[in-house]
């Protein structure tokens with residue numbers, strides 16, 4: 502309000518009248534009333550920069566440059582306000598698993614909104630979409646993961662997990678068993694609890710972390726493996742869990758939380774020796790295992806859940822993202838019988854207004870129906886996944902590409918000036934990755950960078966032709982990056 506020049510004119514008017522006149526004036530002058538997908542890009546960017554704070558962004562830098570405004574999408578393709586068609590090799594933020602523009606999901610949302618747009622699941626009430634989705638998830642989830650606590654997002658679900666595992670041990674008469682171990686460079690969300698469980702140092706530095714959470718190192722062989730073979734390194738990193746448990750005291754550790762494949766950390770796929778050793782340690786000390794399947798779940802790895810692919814037996818799985826293919830915000834915790842029973846024996850003083858939101862549940866159910874009817878998980882496992890792997894791995898011959906890692910439909914390329922010795926660049930970490938991402942952007946391919954790793958996670962419905970396009974554009978962008986690096990003297 503204070504930025505409006507008219508403010509001085511009204512200072513003499515009493516406050517009710519002032520507000521009233523100002524409101525009317527704002528309504529008439531408000532750009533918001535006229536913005537649409539037909540508004541010129543420059544105007545959209547100007548208003549965006551003036552009023553919209555973007556997550557994980559230096560907003561003043563972005564304001565100077567102007568955001569890319571996405572206006573519509575279909576299948577694997579985005580359209581921006583300048584009319585470009587962009588291949589989305591990130592499925593939004595790892596979530597649009599069945600692709601954009603599915604009318605069935607819009608219809609499911611509409612039907613549910615007309616029938617029952619909202620009701621809560623507190624106070625001994627329930628509703629059909631939450632009941633049906635919980636039952637469906639119990640069918641899909643492995644082992645005795647049979648009970649679901651709903652949340653509005655992955656972060657919220659991990660906050661639930663944090664409180665649930667501590668409450669579990671309290672209820673079992675072991676209140677001192679309250680330390681949770683996570684991993685450096687793991688990502689579990691951005692609320693205070695989820696961020697503390699994660700190991701993103703840049704996040705920890707802003708706002709402070711919760712007590713009682715410890716971290717071990719990630720199984721990133723390319724960057725941290727030194728002279729060890731991947732298998733030796735996998736064992737060494739897994740055994741850090743045992744060392745940490747012993748350091749804290751075995752009777753004080755409540756749970757270990759990890760992503761089966763680190764997503765936001767750069768699509769880090771652990772060496773084969775890692776997970777069996779983690780499972781052995783978890784079993785030996787009787788701590789709870791939380792598998793954060795927010796990215797890995799719902800077909801991303803060519804299985805319904807990555808825990809199945811990696812032979813993990815989690816007590817709790819965190820889910821979100823692909824659960825609704827991002828069409829509605831929804832997350833949750835799928836919990837094993839033993840935990841559900843213990844938590845069921847106390848009043849768990851926890852829940853969200855939108856826990857089990859009926860519209861989100863209805864959309865998630867329709868999403869799961871489509872995934873099953875169209876055999877999307879099987880397609881990733883047997884057809885397009887192997888094809889993507891073969892094509893993506895062909896980028897390994899590029900002079901900038903060291904390691905290529907891929908499982909199902911999540912993959913990464915480690916960029917390096919010298920692959921023989923797995924050398925890092927001499928520039929600040931992320932400088933080269935950012936240059937490459939900008940080249941991808943210019944070539945109408947959304948591929949993200951994490952440090953100097955390039956990552957993909959396309960919609961699971963991506964076709965072979967689209968995979969070819971993805972890999973061609975990636976190679977072109979790598980070529981252009983190499984030229985840019987040589988011009989800037991960054992290849993040394």
Ligand SMILES: *Cc1c(COP(=O)(O)O)cnc(C)c1O
Pocket residue numbers: 653654655656657659688689690691760764765793794795796821822832
């Ligand atoms: C995205 C993500 C989260 C957080 O989910 P939000 O819906 O953004 O809160 C948690 N865990 C993992 C592994 C994620 O990738």
